[in-house]
Amino acid sequence: MKMVDWLKKIVADVQPAVDKGLQQGLDIDAVRNFGGGPLHIPIRVLCEHYGHPLKATVYRYDRKMFLVTSIQWKDGLSREFGDPSVLPIDIENEVLNKTICEHLLRHESSNPILGGSPRGMSYSIKNNWPIFMASKAKSMTSFESRSFQVAIEAHLHGVLLDARPRKTLHPSITVHAEVRPELEDLGAAVRRVLRGADALREAGVV
Structure with missing residues (x-):
């Protein structure tokens, strides 16, 4: 099966569930707590609902842990919010995958919550950055x-x-990847792009 035909089939299989959810009136909390089925369905529903991508960020600290955080979107700007998830570096890809999907489902389009992303904030506020605090790093520089x-x-x-x-x-030089709609390869893809970024750092590119 050609890739374009395969993608059309995936969309055709999922779209009825998306349409049904939107037509019946979207219960955001119910979508976020979706269980018993593939997570790409509620993710697609929320993409349709918001009219833009859902976002999350994964940090790898000191090759010891993953920290996953949710993103809030407002007026074209995105900020981190909420408590991050902390996972050991050797966590199974399936668990990493599920955790990322859960944070994607927490994505919000509303006013930023105080204490979000440290980008552009003063150093004292950055010290209260939830990701930094969860890492237990000795300093922000570290x-x-x-x-x-x-x-x-x-x-x-x-x-x-x-x-x-x-x-x-x-910062504009990144290692890019795309994961197919079912998302079962998401955890493994995160590790692959990080290995690519490691290679760029070792080569002095970034």
Whole structure:
């Protein structure tokens, strides 16, 4: 089966569930707590509902842990919010996959919550950054110099990943990947793009 035909089949299989959910009136909490089925269905429903991608971020700190956080979207700007999930670096890909999907489902389009992303904030506020605190790093400098991040964007027909060091002079240079709509390969894809980002760092590119 050609790739384009395969994608059309996936969309055709999922779309009735999406349409039914939207027609009946969307219960956001029910969608976020969706259970007993593939998570790509509620993710697609929320993409349709919001009219833009769902976002989450995965951090890898010191090659010891993954930290996964949810994203809130407002007026074209995105900020982290809520409590991050902390996972050991050797966690099974299936668990990493599920955790990322759960954070994608927590995505919100509303006013930013105080204490979100440290980007553009003063150093004192950055010290209260939930990701930094959850890492238990000794300092922000230590955390940022030893961390890589993967930006996750869930679209209607799949997920985009972009990995780079947290601290880099070239933030526009990333390792990019796309994951097919069923999302079963998401955890493994996160590890692959991080290995690519490691290679770029070792080569002095980033």
